[in-house]
Structure formats: structure tokens, C-alpha cells
Amino acid sequence: MAATATFAALATEASAQATPVCDPQAGDACSSTQTQSGDVTGLVDIDLSVDQVTVSTSAQGNALAGGVTAASAGLVSRQTMTGATVARSNVVVNGEADGQLSVQTTARGNYLAVTTNGATFAVDATQSTTGDQVRAGTYVQAPGGRVLQGGFATSAAVANTVAMGGPSSSLTGVIDQTAQTTVFAETVADVQYIPAPATFSSQAVANAVQTNTTGASNQDLAIRQSNGASTTEARTDVYVDNAWDLTVGANAGANQAITANAGGSMLIATDQANAGRVRVDARVQTNLQGQTVLAARSVANETVAGNNDIYLKLDNTQLNSGGVEANATYVGVNGYDAYVGADAVGNAVTGYACSQCGGDVNITNSQTNSGNVTATTSATVASGRTAVVGANAVGNTATFYVSRPGG
Template sequence: MVRPARIRLAGTIGATLLCAAVATEALAQDGAIVLNNQIQMGDVVAGQTLNVVDAEEQVTVSTSARGNSFSGAVENGSITVDSTQEMHGDALATTTMTLGGDTAGRLTATTQAGGNYLAAGAYGADLRVDASQLVTDGEIAANSTITNDSARLLAGATVDTSAIGNTAALGGDGSTVSGVISQGSSATIRSSNLASTQYIPAQAAFSSQAIANAVAVNSDAASNQSLYVRQRSTGDLIEAGTSANAGNAWDLAGRARANANQAVFQNQGGALIAETDQANAARVRATAITTSYDFGAAEAYARAAGNEVSVGNNDVYVEIDNTQFNSGGVDSTATFSGTNGYDVYVGADAVGNSVTGYACSECAGYLTATNVQTNNGSVTASAHTTVAGSARAVITGTNAVGNAATFYVSSPGP
């Protein structure tokens, strides 16, 4: 009798100043069983300060702080991942930029903070996951700041901040992905992005994202999924805030997104069976502010959600069993202020509980869904738009929903 290989991993994993957290990796085949146990007790901190004048080419910045990280994969075999991750300290990532004179190349800056991260993939194989992730009282925070209002970003910018308590990312290619994922967060989650600039004659997008618990499963090439996901968010606050400001901007966007619990399943072939159980008691808030005295196109968009599930299969069979309970307040606010320009887009969406499921219509798709949603918290969406001089078009919208459920059978496209 040949026993499957066992790989045991245990320890404390962290990051220090200017360093990303080290990932534990496992590449296994033929019935391997990976036993992973990670506990981070102290704080994890990463930070960068830039003071750059007249950069002739690109400026690229990356800052990452994460408590525990694990990744594994299997090819032409099978793997079982039994993983426990606990984060008991703070995870803080900060990027501060002073950009003097003309920045001729494009600015690209990414700032990420996370408690626990699990990634596993299967290629022509079977992947089973039994994962538990826990973030206790503390703070997961990502902050990015452009400090000087004289910054001139001649090639535009892409600046993103992301703070996520627990992340589980699974993938398959011609494979079967199955198992159980349990996530819990009682931490405060904050993501902020502040930009003060003078002149941006190109496309510039500034975004922030804050999520307590996130699960993403993607598979293609005739794969199958069968997963149970349980998520609990009990912290005080989950907040994403973006403030994008310029004296003169040609195409400027400020976006913010905050979620307590998020689960996304996407499959290209075979069956997709998803059972989800989400509960949130934290306040969820998203704020997007965009200002420009002179502007070409300007956008401010904010979205806040207590619990969110998306299940989509471009093949025949989809089965969804969804339960969601939200008792935390959900607020989204989008604001634009400018004087003279062309097109303005302002939008704010807020939802207590949301589920979407779909299957392929051209494949004679079959979808069955059981859905229970309860929202006890307030849900508020607001937009504020001010144009002091003139504009060509102003398009605004707000949408606040307690419980939203959408199920449909659709075409997979051309």
C-alpha cells in the first residue's frame, strides 16, 4: 500500500519595514496531504516614503504587509490542503509620496495589507481544501498619500490601496475544486487613498478597497466546483476611502469599495455547487471624493456591501444554497466638486445582502437556488455633485437596497 505524501508546515510568518510577508509554498502531486498551521502574534508593518523630483520615466511603488501566507498547487494528481491560519496582531502598510516638479512617466503605486492569505491551484487534477482563517481584534490598514498639491503627473497614474482581513483564492484548469472554507474577522479594516495634485493630462485612477473576508474561486476547461463557505464579520468598522484631487485633470477617477463578506465563484465548464453562509455585524462604509477645478472627464464612485455572493457557470449545472444575515450599518457616499469641464459621473451603491447566480442558456443550463436573506441594519447611499462653472454632461445615481437576489440563465457570449 502506498500512502499519500504528507507535508506539515507550522510557524509564524510576518513582514517588516519595506518587506512583503514570506509565503509558504507547496507543489505536490499524487494524493499529497498538506497540513498547514500558521499563527502570527505580533504586528506586521511595511512602509515606504518617496521624495522624487522631475522623474523622467516611470515611478513604480509596491508596499505589502501580511500576517500569514500559504500557496500550493497540484498537477495531474490530487492534493488535500488542511490549513489553519490565525492573525492576532496588526497588519499595517503605508506609502507616502512627495512628487516634485514633472513626473514624466506613469505613476503606479500599490499598497496592500492583509491578515491571512491562502492560495491553491489544480491543473488536470483534484484539489480539496479544508481551511480556517481567523483575524482577531486589531487593525488591518493600507494607506497611500500623495502629499504635495504641486505634483504634476504628466503620464497619469494608477494608485490602489487594499486592506483585507482573510483571503482564500482557489483555481482550477480541467480540475475538480472542493472543500470547506471558514473565515472570521473581528478586526477593524481600513483602506485609504489620498492624492493632492496640480496637473494630470492623462488618465488617472485612484482606488481603495476594504474587505473583512474574501473568497474567490475560478476554474475553466471543463472543471467542477463543490464548496461550502462560512464567513463571519464582527469588527467595529470596515472602511474604504478615496480622495482624488487635482487642479487640472483630463480624466480623473476616485473609487472606493467596502465589503464585510464577499464570495465569488466562476466556472467555465462542468458543475458548480456552492453553499454560502455569511453574517456581518460590523459597520461598512465607502467614501469616494473627486475634485478638479478644470476637468475633462471626472468620476466619483463608492460601493458598500454587508454580504455579497456571486455564482456563475458558463455550463449546464448551477446549485446555490445561500444564507445571509446583516446587522451592521452600510453606507456609501460619492462626491464630486469642480468648476469648468466636460463630463461628470457620480455614483453610490449600498446593499445589506446581495446574491447573484447564473448558468449558460445555450447549453440548456439548469439553475437551482435556495436563498435566505435577513437585513437588520441601515442601508444608505448618497451622492453630492457640485459644478461651480460649466460642464457638458453630469450623470449621477444612487442605489440603496436591503436584500437583493438575482438568478438567471444567460448566453456565455460569442
């Protein structure tokens, strides 16, 4: 396996970035500075009558992607987004579509992705998004349309994103994310007939970090995330006249740090602070339906650290002063089963290690919530077989345990 370390920078304007400089063979760290002050917009607007519909729309302010294979490497990354990022998909479906519907819309302010394989990687990453908005919208109009094979329509808006990991890898370093901007994701659909599984969803996140290392791996990371006074909102609004198997969701978070490891020790320090409003609103209406599942989830600060090996050390600090709201509304006329749920959480942390490995979980946890947390569900079913409805609102929740690998 050849030793390589490669990074590629992307931006809307050539002047918005500096080319990464590194020599992996000499052990130097790559460095990259990206600054985007203009607006970035991606738009798809189509009206069609076809058997299969596939649409993908993306807008990104700054993006840096790289990979390290069988080598030791480092990266110093500085990304600053002060413009707006907007992605929108407008899809009109006429008549009957024999194939699947696939519509995906993504808007990101700053994005950093690193894949590792048999590598030792050190990161020093800073991301800041303070523009007017990061907005993604997916709109499907088929009031007289028939989508026979089902499919999905989604929207995702994320101000700052870091994703790293791979097999047999060592990840170390610091990730620092700051956001103060409106983050909004919306999925709206009106379809006459879907006789197959169909999913409609939206997700809005201010700061997101995800790491996943497998095999003989280890992590030692400090993650700092701050979301200022702003609004992070996901909204999904769906009407299907006749739906056989329908899943609808909306998910929003101010700060997310999701880390997973196997094959070695895991040391994670997280510091999350949110002062903004975090809100989800999920709505579904059907005339005839087989099964409908509707879920709305809103969490200000969320940390998950899971190690499918012996040792986990987690030092977690979470402070939320913003309001958190989750609303789920279902209206059905005739059908069978409806499941409606809304979850709102100020601060949430989960940590676990492997019990069959003799797991050892060492936790230091501090959670403070002063914001209002509200979860609301509403279900109206004129004629049906089953209706399961629930709403959960929690200020602070912490779960720590040992489990079987993969459990």
C-alpha cells in the same frame, strides 16, 4: 505533464508557522498551521523627482501559496492572526514626470492562494483575524507636480483571503473565515496636472473568497464567512487641479464570495453573517476637468456564483445586522462630464448558468437585513457639460438567470 503538488508557507517569524507536510504521490493531504500574534508593518516613504514612479508596499500576517498540476491533492490549513497588519506608502512627486505613476499598497491578515491545472483539489481551510487592525494607506503628494502619462494609486486591506482555481480542475471542500477587526483602506492624492487616464481607488474587505475554474472543471464548495462587531471602511480623497480623464472609487464589503466555473457542474453553499459597520467615502475635487467618474460601493454580504455550463446549485444564506453606508462627493469648477454614483446594499446574491448549454439554475436563498442602509451623493459643478448623479440603497437584492457563455 508531471504530477506535482507544492506549498510554501510565509510568516514574519519562523516560529509563527509549521512547515506543510504532504506526499502527493501517496495521496496524503498537505497540512499547515500558521499563528501570528505580533504586528506586521510595511512602510515606504519617498520624496523624488523622476520620470516614472513605481511603488509597491505589502504587509501580510500569514501567507500560504501552493500549486497542484495533474494530480490529486488536499490541504488542511489553519491560519490565525491576532496582531495588527499595516502597510503604508507615502509618495511625494516633484516637478514633471514623463512616465506613469504606479503606487499600490496592500495589507492582509491571512492569505491562502492555490493554483490548479488538470488537478483534483480538496480544501479544508480556516482563517481567523482578530487583531487591532488591518490597514492600508496610499498617500500621493504632488501639489505642484505634473504626471504626464497618468497611472494609478490604490490601497487594499483584507482581513482574510482565499483565492483558488485554474484550468481543467475540480475544487471541493470547506472554507471558514472569521474576522473581528478594524479593516481600513485609504487613498489620498493631491496632484496639479494629469493629462492622461488616471485611477485612484481603495478597497476594504473583512472576508474574501474567490474561485475561478475554466475548461472541463467543476466545483463543490461550502463557504462560511462571519464578520463581528467592527468597522470595515474604504476612503478615497482626491484633488487634481487639471484632470483630463479621472476615475475614482471606494469599495467595501464585510463578506465576499465570488465563484466562477466552466465545463462542468457547480455546487456552492454560502453562509454569510455580518454584525459590523461597512462604510465607503469617495471624494473628488477638480478645478479643470475633462471627464470624472466617481463611484462608491458598500455591501455587507455579497455572493456571486456563475457557471458557464449547464448546472448551478446555489444554497445561499445571508444575515446582516450592521449599518451599511456609501457616500460620494464631487466638487468641480470648470469642465465637461461628471458621473457620480453611490451604492449601498445589505445582502446581495447573483447566480447564473449558460443558456446555450441548456442551463439549469437551482437556487435556495435566504436573506435577512436589519441594519440601516444609506447611499448619498453630492455633486457641485460650477460650469460643465454633463452631470449624471445617482444613489441606490437596497436592503436585499437577488438576481438569478441564464446567459450566453461570457455574457
